[in-house]
């Protein structure tokens with residue numbers, strides 16, 4: 424069990440914004456004490472010399488399976504619309520995945536996340552040629568990087584009723600633990616029969632969790648009202664009508680805004696100004712750099728002339744922690760006693776004062792994933808001074824030697 428005293432930290436919380444010089448005592452996986460000065464009690468003492476400490480970032484919607492698609496050969500002809508983007512790119516990629524590729528995607532995607540200070544991933548997984556065991560392989564890959572995740576398998580009728588049934592069953596085969604929780608994945612209304620969507624809702628109730636689904640990313644999709652509930656996660660919600668948006672908000676659903684993905688797919692700008700407080704940020708598979716995603720959220724809002732002040736983006740980052748708290752049943756993101764000790768330490772030494780009042784300005788124009796120097800998950804270092812623990816790279820090198828042996 425870790426016993427750690429972090430001295431001379433500058434604790435930064437996004438919302439309500441606070442910037443405060445503190446010492447933090449960590450016992451096991453939890454922050455147990457926070458005060459301007461704490462005395463050591465025999466634990467390991469680390470003097471942070473004024474470095475910024477934030478709670479590990481939460482990516483509320485991603486697809487680790489897309490990690491190995493980066494830079495892949497383009498489709499035979501450029502997709503002309505959203506459906507063609509799915510058909511010619513993503514539905515070809517996910518169908519080509521086998522379990523080893525799934526695990527490698529998860530491990531490398533999660534390593535990238537940790538390097539950006541992101542410790543919790545809400546992953547939405549699809550590998551229709553390798554459904555059984557895919558969630559377990561995701562867990563294995565993510566565990567190698569030391570991160571945590573809320574996993575789900577993307578249920579859809581696009582591959583026929585048998586694949587839909589097996590997608591549902593894959594959830595039942597997965598046992599959640601301290602670092603891994605389960606949602607019930609559903610692709611989107613437009614690829615789901617009403618009866619399959621209903622089964623997703625029933626399974627979520629049975630497993631005491633929520634449905635994680637794409638909603639109205641493009642005008643071709645509709646609102647899946649029958650699965651609404653306080654743990655339902657709605658990714659995108661770009662094209663919901665005002666009434667639909669109100670209904671989802673009133674049902675207590677979580678919204679996830681993915682500005683970079685929406686821009687990249689040219690699907691339009693979500694009505695973020697009307698989104699509820701329960702709105703977090705996701706990358707939709709474009710890495711896991713939440714500093715970048717937050718910055719795009721703010722700049723896109725300005726570009727669109729939307730009534731979304733930068734402070735609203737800070738609120739979204741904090742909401743990611745609240746979402747994680749609901750799924751893990753423990754407090755995340757407060758940096759207060761009782762909070763899970765998932766932390767990122769930043770070498771951020773700005774040329775201007777850093778205060779609670781100007782925190783949004785620092786996030787937009789300065790603070791960045793490149794400042795992340797160390798990351799802890801449950802009180803253990805998973806990145807230290809920009810280096811991953813030797814065990815990870817030792818393991819990778821052992822595999823590389825095996826591979827090279829085969830190549831000889």
Ligand SMILES: [Zn+2]
Pocket residue numbers: 484485486547637658707
């Ligand atoms: Zn997505």
